[in-house]
């Protein structure tokens with residue numbers, strides 16, 4: 001049923017529909033803000049200075065901004081930054097919407113010296129750029145600034161800038177669910193601004209400690225049980241790498257043994273499994289566990305497990321309300337947009353857990369987690385235009 005609009009509201013809505021949103025995004029301001037932020041060190045658990053910088057900006061827009069109490073659980077020097085922009089008077093009935101990006105970066109990410117070229121920004125090659133995910137924060141700040149300075153009609157906007165995303169999505173994992181009420185949201189934390197990631201896997205962390213028995217390797221090897229042999233046999237039996245279209249698995253680290261002349265009594269292996277399908281994820285994790293148990297039995301050793309579900313999947317349909325809105329926004333701007341599936345998790349995985357339709361939109365950053373990381377300026381700008389158009393026309 002269509003809502004009946006008051007004359008003032010009607011005019012505001014009509015104005016919003018005809019607005020050239022593209023022209024409201026200020027590229028120079030966005031770039032300046034981005035450059036300021038990448039020069040503030042913010043490795044995981046050390047996001048405090050950046051949090052204060054963004055809170056000042058959010059407050060200057062008239063938003064209520066504060067940090068939550070997640071620091072005691074993430075061990076960061078700050079909580080997640082949470083801020084609200086209440087709906088404009090002419091926009092009652094618009095849905096509340098969450099915008100999110102993470103504040104932490106990977107290493108080497110201290111003392112970043114950005115270099116601006118005509119179409120891109122790079123680091124000087126000795127560090128990452130930090131565009132993952134400060135480009136997302138810059139997009140969010142620009143969208144909010146454009147909304148406020150142009151008086152655009154908008155529903156409630158919630159902003160959540162998280163800590164410790166890079167070390168296991170910890171900020172969004174420990175956020176108080178009651179602090180976020182939006183049923184729709186965008187995480188701005190992927191490369192291509194013309195792609196909306198609507199599917200991302202759930203993941204399990206698999207750690208196994210294998211116990212053998214020590215013995216002198218030359219004098220009496222038959223008295224020993226080699227934990228390394230058990231591990232090798234188990235891993236040799238495992239389906240790893242790309243298991244199927246939706247599922248991947250990896251053993252990422254193996255540690256154990258004392259010396260070449262001692263039969264090794266203990267090995268710790270760490271791995272993971274990911275899948276878009278929870279049933280397939282359960283099956284893959286169980287398979288890895290069974291391989292280890294069988295190998296331990298075969299060689300008369302033992303194995304103990306620490307298996308944890310790291311995050312739940314993002315699994316939105318192209319027909320979902322959020323996907324339709326974002327596609328419409330791209331169409332309004334006469335730009336292409338594809339729906340994508342990613343093998344990587346993001347804070348969107350944790351927000352989805354709370355029943356939110358949440359997808360991951362690109363911000364123009366490329367070659368992340370490498371010294372070659374760079375920001376594609378045209379894509380960066382489009383990310384802000386698309387998001388601003390979306391929020392002003394919901």
Ligand SMILES: [Zn+2]
Pocket residue numbers: 102132133165189
């Ligand atoms: Zn990221």
